[in-house]
Amino acid sequence: MKTIKQFGFALAIIFSLTLSSCGGSDDNGGGGGFNGPATGTFIKAKVGGSNFISEGEFAVGNYTSGAMVLTGSSTSGKNIGIQLYSTTGSLAVGTYNMNATQDSDIAVGSITYTDVNTSTFTVTPYNSLNCENTNGTLEITFMDATKIEGTFSFVGKEVKEDETCNGGTKTVTNGSFRLVL
Template sequence: MRNLKQIMLFVMVGSLLTFNSCSSSDDGGDGGSAPGGTLVAKVNGTAYQSLEISSRATVANNGNNLIIIATNSDGNAFMMSVFGYEGAGKTYEFDGASLGVFNTASYSETDVNLSNPTASTTEIWQAPFADAVAGSVSISEETDTNIKGTFSFECKNVNGDGSVKTISEGSFNLKKTTE
């Protein structure tokens, strides 16, 4: 239930914030070191690994959009949206400098209150959050069933305490669905 709420929250936030993309050619990186079916990263230097069961990449809108959602058992999650997706071998920036051109990324932490689930809280750190490049995601490999890549970004808790988190050494090796 908690993962479903997080996924829906990320999809809604991503849909509201993004409609176009910014991409730049590149070799797509080396693919990183994420185990099959997962996303790994460091959040302010602390290791994060998603669960295979709650991690997925979706290529939608006739292949023009890429949405990555990955959660772990602690209630922490990543979401990245690339609009204007062109496949492997590209790097897509999370750039707030261009009006109307947004690829987005976010990291969230959910504190589940088991005695009163409606009192659970979720904090979301978003990128981009200023008129600058906050990071990027590089797609190194894509098959009919899998997608691999690397990412890093800085994100800000814009609706909370204003804190900034640094996401580094990110990579994913996810099952892919096409819609």
Template sequence: MKTFKKIGLTALMALALVFNSCSSDSDGGGSSSLSTYISAKVDGTSFETASIQGQSVGVAMKQGTGDMQLITISCGDQTTITDQDYKAIYIALVGPITAGTTYQVNSTTNNTLGYTETAGDNDVTWDTGDCENATGSITVTSISDTKIEGTFTFTGSKEDACSSQKTVTNGKFRGTFQSF
């Protein structure tokens, strides 16, 4: 599962740079006009999904149904495609996923929240998948065949150093699912 999470994050970020949403949907009451976005505070510092020429540096995907449903949202703050330094937040929910539900996230659940900082070739991730002291919650406020919205908060730990933590608060997200 840990390898899946790391591969999934890398794939989602790559897809975010290639397949950006074209909508400027703003009917969800969120804080962004982007169709896919994540906003939060990371250790008190604002994180806002970037856009390139009005297109979100984020991607949302929904696969499967019922217990086999997987929804992922990954957004970066990278301001240009040539930047090698960026920050990203990702959300992974394993179904069934319903509106009005709060999902607990910790090292024993399949749901995951994470924050990554990349500088050149150095990636550092704090997530909820590996350490007992890494916990959080995701509240889904609405979900449809095309979009999911909600809020989240978490304290993530580094896989190899559980005492190294990042606290992410005031999280909001909207994911407009990519269709291929």
């Protein structure tokens, strides 16, 4: 399981680093918790009170055999990554626990907010799963053969390079997403 977490975490960082060098504006309205764009894959949220949005080519993901992975980056070096893996082989509409106390749940998931300093390329990840005293919830509100939509929120702790969790925290609220299949 640790390998899956590390792979997803690395994937989120790679997407964030790759897309943070692109130009453009990410000021597309407000934060999350409300309807997003009419079409396409997106992730929206409020991170520490600031708006985050990723859509179009900056938001990508996949769903297969009960595994959903979605990541979205902004042009300012911010990234939100969502991973949800069913232990029964499929996901359904419902609420999923996204923290370290999910041992008996039917799914294992995490949400990661990554902040990349685009001047120094210093990466600071905040995760809902790897540290004690974190919490997160993801609700799939709609799911069919063409898309998955839902909401999320979490309090993530900074995961240091040595995998300790003695850094700061980030609160992500009003999150919403759509993954077009």
